[in-house]
Every structure is written in structure tokens, then in C-alpha cells.
Amino acid sequence: MTRTAVVTGANQGLGFALAQGLATHLLPEDLVLLTGRDAGRVAAATERVVADPSTRSHVEGRVLDVSDADAVARFATGLGAVDIVLSNAVGPLDPGRSQAEQADVFLDVANGGTQAVLRSFGPILRPGGRLLVVASSLGTLGHLPEALRARFDGVPLDDVERAVEDWRTAIHAGRAQDLGWPEWINVPSKVAQVAAVRAVAADRRERDLADGTLVAAVCPGLVDTRASRPWFANFSQAQTPEQAARAVLDLVLDDLDPSTYGELIRFGHVLPWHSGSPTRHEELIG
Template sequence: MTRIALVTGANQGLGFALVRGLAARLAPEDLVLLTGRDTGRVTAAAARVTADPATRSRVEGRVLDVSDPAAVARLAGELGAVDIVLSNAIGPLDPGRPQAEQADVFLDVANGGTHAVLRSFGPVLRAGGRLIVVASSLGALGHLPEALRPRFDGVPLDDVEKAVEDWRSAIHDGTARERGWPEWINAPSKVAQVAAVRAVAAGRREADVAAGTLVAAVCPGLVDTRASRPWFSDFSQAQTPDEAARAVLDLVFAGLDPATYGELVRFGRVLPWHSGAPAA
């Protein structure tokens, strides 16, 4: 049977490395879809993977804006069934600009995109498949102030989406700080991503575990990419995108460990949901 894998945010960085790794590990009859918002970049990136001597499977570029839920739903409907979905798209974030000015684009991609992928591709995921959201260790609930944690803890996806939109409104009306939201928008965004995964996983855990299917979030660790460069001064311990992709793909291709189902996983180990502490 032909397997279909899809990666979002795959023009460059970790997403591109994930496509390369999938194309090297899957069989010649399988298909890897490299997706992104820009037609030219998608086409060029797919051509680069196809020309790579390590590539074994078929690779196709598809234009997909994950911030458009209707577009995500259309692609899921067109494919009908998928085996591997890696939700990796992330919005741009510039430390030189006020984060409130960047919140809409960032949240639309990082959180709206995550929600759209979970809603549209979860139902078409084949038994034994993998639906993985790339997040970070900041996605542990303890990184939020205690008063905000109930908004994301053990709640359905609709409630996670509502919390994100309430936070967005607070950013725009200038009340986010007094309501306890961290100034760095990446932290609550990652918590919301993991909460969304947990919300979806809670409703399908029994059937998925029985079928060997995995729905989870993953922390790839510090990766040296164009997006991360402005935020960190020391990259001596950072991974290349290919190195980071290897650990993610090891999880994808390993047999199902039920302990990882619905959890945030870093280098094969579960990061406890209630771990972490709010940043100073």
C-alpha cells in the first residue's frame, strides 16, 4: 500500500529536513508532500529533495497556507487518507519589533495552523499512522502562570481555541500583562499547541493505541535555523536541522509506545505536562 506523508512549513529549516528524512526512509511507491505558502519556494524545495541521491520516495510540492482552515480541510479531503502528518509551520517572530504587532500572524500560523491540521487530518489518519505537532519544551503547562493553567488543562479543543482568541484580544486591547499572560508570545503559544494535541488525543486514545496510531507533540530541541538565530546568542550546542529531524523521525518510525501517546516528547522521552516554571 502506498503511504502518504505530509509536512507543513517545509520550505526550509526543520520542515525541509523532515521532508528529506521521510523521502530517504520511505519506499519508492510512497509519496511525501512538501507544503508551504509560496509557490516558488515550494517548487524549488521539492526539486532539491527529488534531486538528492538519498531520496527513495516520490516527493511533490503543494501550496498550503495552514492559517486558512478551509484550505487545510480541502487538502485533507482531496487526499482522503494519510499515514504521516508533521505539523511544523511557524509564524515569523522578530525580536526587534513589539510582539503585539506580530501576534496575529504568529498565532494564525502556529496555533490556528495546529488546530486546522488536527481537525482536518485527524479524521483521515490511517490506522497505524502518525500525527505529530512540532512544539517545544516551553509547551509544558508549568511555563504558564498558575492562574492561566486551567484554560489549557484537560479541556476540549474548542476551549483551547477560545483561550487563544481571548489571549489575542487581550494583546490587542493592552490588558494581556495585567491578566497574567507572558510578554514573550512563544511561551503560551507552545502551551496551547500541546494542549490542542492533548485535547484531540483524549478523545481517540483507546482506538488509536489499539491500532498502533500515534498522536503527539514533539520538542526537537534547539535547532540552528533562520527563525531561531535572532533569539539566541549561543548556538554551540544547537543541532543542525538534519540532526533535529532525525530524532523526530525516529519517533515517527518506531513502534508505538503508549506512554508517548498524547504527550510532549523530547528525544524519545515524555516531558511531563505539569512540569516547567513561568519565566521571570
């Protein structure tokens, strides 16, 4: 049976490496859809993958803006069924600008995009498929102050979305820090991404485990990309996108380990949901 794989945010960096890795490992009759918001970049990235001599599967580029939930729904409906979905799109953050100023674009892509992908692709995921959201080790609940954890712990997807919008409102009102939200917006954003995955997985768990389907979040570790370079002073332990893609692709290509279902996975191991502790921005990027 022909398999269809979708990678979001695949123009460059980790997303590109994931699309390229799938194209290398899947079969000639399979289809890899490399997606991104910019048509020119999508076309250029697709050409690179197609020209790679290690590519085996069929590869097509598609324009997809994951911050547009209606566009994601139309895209999914047009496919009808998928076997692999890697949700990798992330909004840019510039350390030279206030994070409040950048919040809307960042949250629309990272959180709105994650939620849209889960809502639209979850229902069309074939039995035995893989739906993975690229997140971060910052996505464990303990990185939030205790007073905020109940907003994301064991709640349905609607409540996760509501918490993100309440946080967005607080940012624009200048009240986010007064309400305990961390200064670095990447922290609540990643927690919300993992909470969204957990919410969807909780509804599907029994059926998915019975047919070998995996819904999970994945932490690729520190990756040396254009997006991450402005934020970190020390890249001595950073991976190339190709190196970081390997552990993610292992989850796609290997048999299902039931212990990973609905969890945040880092290099094949589950990061406990309640682990972590509130950390200052400077400690995270030092």
C-alpha cells in the first residue's frame, strides 16, 4: 500500500532533514509532501530532495501555512488519508525585539499550528501511522510555575487552546508576568504543544495501541539551525539537523513502543510529564 507522509516547516533546518530522511527510507511508491509557507522556498527545498541520489520515494512540495487552521483542514481533506505526519513548523523569535511584540506570530505557528495539525490530521491518520509533534524538553509541565500547571494538566484540547489564548491576552495587556507566566515565551508554548498532544492521545489511546499507531511529542535536542543560533552562546554540543532527525525518524520507522504513546520522547526515552522546574531565561540559554 502506498504511504503518504507530510512534513510541516520543511523548507530548511530540521524539517528539511526530516523530509529528506523520509524520502530516503520510504519506498518508490510512497509520497513525501514537503510543506512550508513560502512557495519559492518550498520549490527550492523540494528540488534539493529530488536531486539527492539517496532519495527513493516520490517527493512533492506543497504550500501550507499551519497558522491558518482552515487551510490545514482543507489540505487534510484533500489528502483523505495519511500515514506519517511530522508537525515541525515554528514561528521565528528575534532576541533583538521584545517577545511580547513577537508573540502573535510565534503562537499562531507553534501552538495554533500544532492544534490545527492535530485536529485535521488525527482523524485521517491510517492505522499503524505516526503523528509526531516536534517540541522541546522545555515542554514538561514542571517548567511552569505551580499555579499555572492545572491549565495544561489532563485537560482536553479545547482547554489547552483556551489557556494559550488567555496567555496571549495577558501578554498584550502587559499582565503576563504578574500572572506568573514565564518571561521567555518558548516555555509556555512548548508546554502547551505537549499538552495538546497528550489531550488528543488520551482520546485515542486504546484504539491506537491496538493497531500500532503512535501519537506523541518529540524533543530533538539542541539543533544548530538559523533559528536557534541567535539564542545560544555555546553550540559545542549541538547536532546538525541531519543528526537530530535520526531519533525522530526512528520513532517513525520502528515498531511502536507502547510506553512512548502520548508522551514527550527525547532520544528514544520518555521525559516524564511532571518533570522540570521553573527556570530563568538566562539559565536556559546560557
